[in-house]
Amino acid sequence: MIFYDLINRQRAHFSPNSWRTRMALAHKGIQPEIRDLLFGEIGNIRPGGDKLTIPTIEDKGRFITDSWNIAQYLDEAYPQTPRLIATGAEGQVLRFFQHWVQTTVHAGIARLIMLDLYNSLAPSDQAYFRTSREKQYKMTLEEIQGGREERLDAFRKSLQPMRLSLALGPFISGEQPGYADYLAFGGFQWARTSSAYSVLVADDVVYAWFERCLDLYDGLGRREAAAHA
């Protein structure tokens, strides 16, 4: 299996959606070969085909793209490994959790680190990144991140439902980590690898949970270089 993943200028893997998949693969005991890419090289994964996005895996002659599709594919193609997404209603509630991560964790962190993220990228990726994000937000990167101190408290408060779950057990999924944990982990690992800004405080149960996640699978997450100021 080949895993196509983005790297920044210090060659750290930073994509939040990729981290979901990297943790999911570790959960299943699958060790893919990693192919490092810049944003500008995504088009080379499969020349001439439809545009793929990151993460993409190549397995048994097929390309599978999008973290949710990949998780479903892994459950089907490797049925002897621990399942990530339940069938039926339970899988749909997990999908809601992904939507919560997207609208609360990712969107919140984006407004705290966007300019740092830009600065962490390889120089050849920066023009593309600035243009695409400024078009999406209808603001400059400087404006997206600007005034982050005033948004920090609201971001931390928005994690309250996660905090209530972490009061019941070490992981969102209970005693053992599951795909919900990897979904949320991706967002915080994106912040850790892209910015030295502290999005969490050390006495928060979410911080302690993130530290536990960094230690999973022989420190798979922790081995990735954190951004430095």
Add this chain to the structure above:
Amino acid sequence: MIFYDLINRQRAHFSPNSWRTRMALAHKGIQPEIRDLLFGEIGNIRPGGDKLTIPTIEDKGRFITDSWNIAQYLDEAYPQTPRLIATGAEGQVLRFFQHWVQTTVHAGIARLIMLDLYNSLAPSDQAYFRTSREKQYKMTLEEIQGGREERLDAFRKSLQPMRLSLALGPFISGEQPGYADYLAFGGFQWARTSSAYSVLVADDVVYAWFERCLDLYDGLGRREAAAHA
């Protein structure tokens, strides 16, 4: 089975946590006998015992209180009926959904309708309600609801992860309603039975979903009297 539930001055059942349980019982095809109570009568459910809360059910000689405990009890005591809460990680993700409902739906709606809710209660319950809520919020009921127009847009925006799920299917749980739907339904039914204030707009997929939920089980939710202005 006896179901102890709160009523307001127009004898409508309004408790959000009770609505979770009422829908869960209907999901399982169980029809309890309903015993209507005022806040001031909760202590009479089981004189001399520990204080119970609403919802409480009495079944096979036992009292079970708290909507989550009741759902777990029903799954165990009635194993031949459709399950509400999966075991393991999936049940924990559903619990997260409950935390999201509590911190986002209930907390948001509370700041939109608290004074209307007070006015909808039986006069003999109002002094207790005012004292307990004002202590909890450290504000008067008038201040809790005051300025609600300025919070309405943020409340509606906070439902965005639900909206993304409802873009994929008619219910949060997928093609058929599940306990996640009943958890969220409770909050909106609380608003509908306690206040004429429109917390949702008619062109929102969340509004359409709520209408679908009101129709479930022969209109169980819709038969309950809505508050009028």
